[in-house]
Amino acid sequence: MSALTDLLREWMPHQRWFGGKGREWADVDEEGFFLDEGDPAVSVHRVRVTFTDGAADTYLVPLSWRDHHVEELAHAFVGTIPYSGRETYAYDALRDRDATVPWLTNLVAAATVGPMRFHPAGVDYIPEGTPGDVISTEQSNTSLVFGQTAILKLFRRLEPGLNPDVEIHDALRRADNEHIAPLLGHIEIDDADGEPATVGMLQSFVSNASDGWRLATASVRDLYAEADLHADEVGGDFAGESERLGAATASVHADLARVLPSEPAERAWYDEVAAAMNARLDAAVAVVPELAAHADGLRRLYAAVARTEEPVVRQRVHGDLHLGQVLRTATGWVVLDFEGEPARPLAERRELDTPLRDVAGMLRSFDYAARHMLIEQPEDNQRAYRAQEWAERNRAAFCTGYSEASGLDPCGGSPLLRAFEADKAVYECVYEARNRPNWLMIPLTSLSRLSAGE
Ligand SMILES: Nc1ncnc2c1ncn2[C@@H]1O[C@H](COP(=O)(O)OP(=O)(O)O)[C@@H](O)[C@H]1O
Ligand SMILES: O=P(O)(O)O[C@H]1O[C@H](CO)[C@@H](O[C@H]2O[C@H](CO)[C@@H](O)[C@H](O)[C@H]2O)[C@H](O)[C@H]1O
Numbered sequence: 001m002s003a004l005t006d007l008l009r010e011w012m013p014h015q016r017w018f019g020g021k022g023r024e025w026a027d028v029d030e031e032g033f034f035l036d037e038g039d040p041a042v043s044v045h046r047v048r049v050t051f052t053d054g055a056a057d058t059y060l061v062p063l064s065w066r067d068h069h070v071e072e073l074a075h076a077f078v079g080t081i082p083y084s085g086r087e088t089y090a091y092d093a094l095r096d097r098d099a100t101v102p103w104l105t106n107l108v109a110a111a112t113v114g115p116m117r118f119h120p121a122g123v124d125y126i127p128e129g130t131p132g133d134v135i136s137t138e139q140s141n142t143s144l145v146f147g148q149t150a151i152l153k154l155f156r157r158l159e160p161g162l163n164p165d166v167e168i169h170d171a172l173r174r175a176d177n178e179h180i181a182p183l184l185g186h187i188e189i190d191d192a193d194g195e196p197a198t199v200g201m202l203q204s205f206v207s208n209a210s211d212g213w214r215l216a217t218a219s220v221r222d223l224y225a226e227a228d229l230h231a232d233e234v235g236g237d238f239a240g241e242s243e244r245l246g247a248a249t250a251s252v253h254a255d256l257a258r259v260l261p262s263e264p265a266e267r268a269w270y271d272e273v274a275a276a277m278n279a280r281l282d283a284a285v286a287v288v289p290e291l292a293a294h295a296d297g298l299r300r301l302y303a304a305v306a307r308t309e310e311p312v313v314r315q316r317v318h319g320d321l322h323l324g325q326v327l328r329t330a331t332g333w334v335v336l337d338f339e340g341e342p343a344r345p346l347a348e349r350r351e352l353d354t355p356l357r358d359v360a361g362m363l364r365s366f367d368y369a370a371r372h373m374l375i376e377q378p379e380d381n382q383r384a385y386r387a388q389e390w391a392e393r394n395r396a397a398f399c400t401g402y403s404e405a406s407g408l409d410p411c412g413g414s415p416l417l418r419a420f421e422a423d424k425a426v427y428e429c430v431y432e433a434r435n436r437p438n439w440l441m442i443p444l445t446s447l448s449r450l451s452a453g454e
Contacts, residue, residue: 002030003081003082004030004032004045004081004090005028005029005030005047007078007079007081007090008028008030008045008047008061008078009025009028010079011078011079012047012049012059012061016139016140017059017139017140017141017142017156017157018059018156019057019140019156019157019342020049020051020057023051023052023053024051024052025049025050025051025052026050026051026052026054027049027050028047028048028049028050029047029048029050030045030046030047030048031045031046031192032044032045032046032063033113033114033115033116034113034114035062035102035103035106035113035116036099036101036102039066040064040065040066040091040093040096040098040099041064041065042062042063042064042065042093042099042102043062043063043064043065043093044060044061044062044063044114044116044189045060045061045062045063046058046059046060046061046158046189046191047059047060047061057157058157058158058159058191058197059156059157059158060154060155060156060157060158060189060199062092062093062094062099062154063078063090063091063092063093064090064091064092064093064096064098064099065088065089065090065091066088066089066091067086067088067089068089069089070089070091073091073095073096075095076091076092076095076096077089077090077091077092078090078091078092094132094134094142094144094154095134097131097132097133098131100131100132100144100146101129101130101131101132103132103144103152103187103200104126104127104128104129104130104132104146104150104152104202105128105129106118107119107120107126107128107184107185107187107202108120108126108128115189115190116187116188116189116199117187117188117189117196118185118187119185119186119187119188120184120185121170121173121182121183121184121185121186123173123182123183123184124182124184124204125149126150126184126185126202127146127147127149127150130146130147131146132144132145132146132152133145135151140156140342141153141154141155141156142154142156145205146205148205148207149204149205150184150202150203150204150205151181151202151203151204151205152200152201152202153165153200153201153203154199154200155198155199155200155201158189158191158197158198158199159197159345159346160191160193160195160196160197160346161195161196161197161198161346161347161350162196162198162350163186163198163201163339163346164316164319164338164339164340164346164349164350165198165201165337165338165339166183166186166198166201167316167338167350168256168260168316168318168338169181169182169183169201169203169338170183171255171256171259171260171316172252172255172256172259174259175255175256175258175259177251177252177255178251178332179248179251179252179332179333179334179335180252180334180335181203181204181205181206181334181336182203182204183201183202183203184202184203184204185201185202186198186200186201186202187199187200187201206327206329206334208329208330209327209328209329209334210327210328211323211324211326211327211328212241212245212323212324212325212326212327212328212333212365213322213323213324213365213369215238215241215328216238216241216242216323216365216366216369216394217369217372217373218236219236219237219238219369219390220369220370220373220387220390221236221373222236223236223386223390224373224383224386230389232393238390238394238397239393239394239397240397241328241333242366242394242395242397242398242401243397243398243400243401243404244332244333244401245326245333245362245398245401246362246397246398246399246400246401246402246403246404246405247401247402247404247405248326248332248333248335248401249321249335249355249358249359249362249398249401249402250401250402250403250405250406250408251405252318252335253315253317253355253358253406254405254406256315256316256317257313257315260315260316261315261316261352262313262314262315262316262352263313263314263315263352264311264312264313264314265311265312265313265314265354269312269314270305270306270308270312271306273305273419274302274303274305274306274419277298277302277305277419277422277423277426278299278302280423280426280427281295281298281299281302281423281426283430284426284427284429284430287429287430287433287434288429288430288433288440288444290429290440290444291426291429291444291447293448294444294447294448294450294451295451296451297450297451297452297453298422298426298447298450298451300451300453301415301418301419301422301450301451301453302419302422302423304415304418304419305415305416305419308415308416310414310415310416312354312356312416313354313355314352314353314354315352315353315354315355316350316352316353317353317354317355317357317358318335318337318338318340318358318361319338319339319340319341319349319353319357319358320337320339320340320341320342320361321335321358321361321362321365322361322362322364322365322368323362323365323366323368323369324365325337341427354416354420355410356410356414356416356417356420357420357424359398359399359402359410359411359417359420360417360420360421360423360424361424362398363395363398363399363411363417363421364421364424364425364428364443364446366390366391366394366395366398367391367395367442367446368442369390369391369394370387370388370390370391370394371384371387371391371441371442371445372439372442373387374387374441375438375439375441375442395411396411399411418450421446421450422447422450422451425443425446425447425450426443426447428442428443429443429444429447
């Protein structure tokens with residue numbers, strides 16, 4: 001164990017991006033190289049943490065180094081280690097502005113630094129020389145904004161293979177899709193076996209935009225404030241936006257099917273989907289015992305998946321679409337973060353899937369937006385009624401926008417869609433139990449409706 005791995009063992013479990021919180025470490029290995037030997041020097045480390053259950057994850061940890069403590073960087077301080085007979089001070093290099101410049105310099109130069117390769121997309125200006133500021137959003141990765149023109153997302157957990165965020169953004173740029181922020185480049189690193197993993201993605205920064213969750217919940221607040229008016233009568237009606245969002249989602253799906261592989265689903269696919277849903281439910285009941293009450297009804301919904309004759313096209317999709325993943329600009333909706341559900345292995349997230357998974361994700365999000373303000377007042381039946389009304393109106397508008405743009409109606413009583421919605425709500429129960437237990441009632445309420453066949 002080196003002085004650096006000792007330091008990382010102390011520091012990493014407290015970082016937002018560290019996915020192994022609460023698990024016991026059995027071992028830790030680290031391999032590093034210098035990205036920049038200037039002042040501050042910047043090093044990049046691949047840190048492999050092995051847990052006592054035998055599982056292991058590799059994290060990306062960039063550090064900056066100084067020969068004295070810098071008080072303004074106290075928030076980024078990692079610790080000290082001895083080097084050439086004196087103490088050196090290590091900082092989180094992504095929170096140290098002076099240490100952020102080399103990322104774009106190397107990207108513009110299409111450089112190779114140690115095992116890391118920088119690939120500019122060659123399509124647009126990269127704001128080289130500008131320092132980056134870390135965004136304050138709660139996120140599982142770390143993103144830096146450079147001069148309000150570009151945003152670099154550094155993926156913290158490294159997995160071999162091209163990250164779907166890069167792959168899908170690249171495909172949609174080739175398709176000239178107008179609902180994405182264009183890809184400006186990406187960065188790869190070779191792992192110990194020479195397999196490349198994606199380290200980062202640079203894309204255009206969408207300025208002056210608001211995210212869908214913020215806009216939708218503002219609309220719900222307006223509705224609650226007007227006790228006697230309906231969703232279509234209050235000032236902040238969101239249905240027009242929901243309809244445009246449906247059309248934007250359909251456009252993204254159509255382009256993905258056009259430029260990446262797609263094929264009709266075979267019979268075996270339906271059985272596999274039903275089996276995967278049942279397996280996810282089994283695992284979820286062990287974490288959220290309240291789910292057991294809905295299990296029979298949910299299994300009936302999943303059985304209908306195996307029986308349905310509904311044709312499905314398998315293709316690449318977003319994989320984790322919700323209102324927090326879309327930005328409204330002055331001209332329309334932009335869809336972000338094509339990584340899929342972060343907890344699933346990368347190979348699984350790159351498999352062909354059905355657009356219904358994304359439609360279901362967004363429909364769930366309308367339920368969330370409508371209900372999240374009921375958390376504090378679960379007995380307020382009047383508000384619960386109005387929440388339902390808001391959710392139904394916006395879900396229907398989203399479906400209308402989707403069908404008008406695609407010519408396909410994904411929502412017309414499809415048993416598949418209901419099953420995907422239920423499956424997402426089961427996933428959400430586990431997510432909420434682990435992260436925001438007082439939000440658990442949102443997916444549970446939806447599941448009692450879905451499992452009762454309503
Ligand atoms: N191209 C962009 N332009 C403007 N803001 C962005 C852009 N990409 C991401 N963001 C902001 O950063 C947040 C986190 O980005 P996201 O890709 O979802 O990261 P993560 O995968 O870590 O959750 C988004 O919710 C959004 O607010
Ligand atoms: O954005 P991430 O990829 O990190 O997604 C995870 O966190 C989301 C919460 O931030 C979670 O989304 C759930 O809550 C949202 C409101 O906060 C709601 O709009 C979504 O519909 C709901 O699923 C997401 O499930 C999780 O993967």
